[in-house]
Amino acid sequence: MPVCPNGHTSADGRYCDVCGDAIPAPPSAPAPSAPAPSAADPAEPPVCPHCGTPRSGRFCEADGYDFDTGTLYTVELSIDRAARAVPLVPQPRTGSAPAVSSWPSALVAADRAYFDAVLAEMGPDAAGLTFPPYCPERRVPLRGGQVRIGRRSASRGLLPEIDLGAPPEDPGVSHLHAVLLAQPDGSWNLVDPGSTNGTTVNGGTEPIPVNVPVPMRDGDRIHVGAWTTITLSLQEGPP
Incomplete structure (x- = not known):
């Protein structure tokens, strides 16, 4: 039951039945706080800005994008087929083609x-x-x-x-x-x-x-x- 400031128990929740003093309203309950992020739910990994593949290392597994330097890499076959080398050749992000020289x-x-x-x-x-x-x-x-x-x-x-x-x-x-x-x-x-x-x-x-x-x-x-x-x-x- 409500209690007035003088300590009287009252059936009326607004004014005391004994002394007539106003009974203050009970304090409101605090709003529940947002739960702290769980350690088992890490933030989503960054994705490649070119293909959207989630990052799993320094280089994107789909198109070779370098997350550390911001360089897009493509694969070009070596001219020497007998060597079967497949070097990674960096390409400018602006889309301009590199200068190429031909043999005499x-x-x-x-x-x-x-x-x-x-x-x-x-x-x-x-x-x-x-x-x-x-x-x-x-x-x-x-x-x-x-x-x-x-x-x-x-x-x-x-x-x-x-x-x-x-x-x-x-x-x-x-x-x-x-x-x-x-x-x-x-x-x-x-x-x-x-x-x-x-x-x-x-x-x-x-x-x-x-x-x-x-x-x-x-x-x-x-x-x-x-x-x-x-x-x-x-x-x-x-x-």
Whole structure:
């Protein structure tokens, strides 16, 4: 029952039945406080900003995002397939592609003007030569210390990097006709080791001397066989 300030028990909860004093209202119960977080319920782990995968380590398991540096990583296969290496190459987050350089290369083509010059020089002996009606151009990268020009020969174990024995086969090319040799300063020299029909350069009519290195420059043209012209691209640049 309510009790007044003078200690009287009263049936009336507002005023005391004995002395008539006002009975104060009982204090309200405090609001229940929020339960403390349980140690068994940890905060949710951060997620990858690119794919939303929850973080389980430094790198995202889905796209390779580095949580520590904020760098997105992608996987690119190495050029050397025999090595089967798969290096991680960082890509800028802005989306811009990194600069890529290509190898120096040689453009191999059937040259009608060179073929006509060969016919004029051979005269009647060129009666059996015909220019190929279809001979697509192809580009061969210049890699390693030497690039051989010739025709493949399984019996001799010759596998030239620039193989002119594939159809349409140039009948005037020797199995080992000429060789491009890389120099320490990045330049290239051309050597004819003793081909049957000789090697000319840049439309010239006199073959280069046998076993004498001839320096090559970007854009130089090498003429071999009956119709083949090889144009050099020696400056590295975007593919």
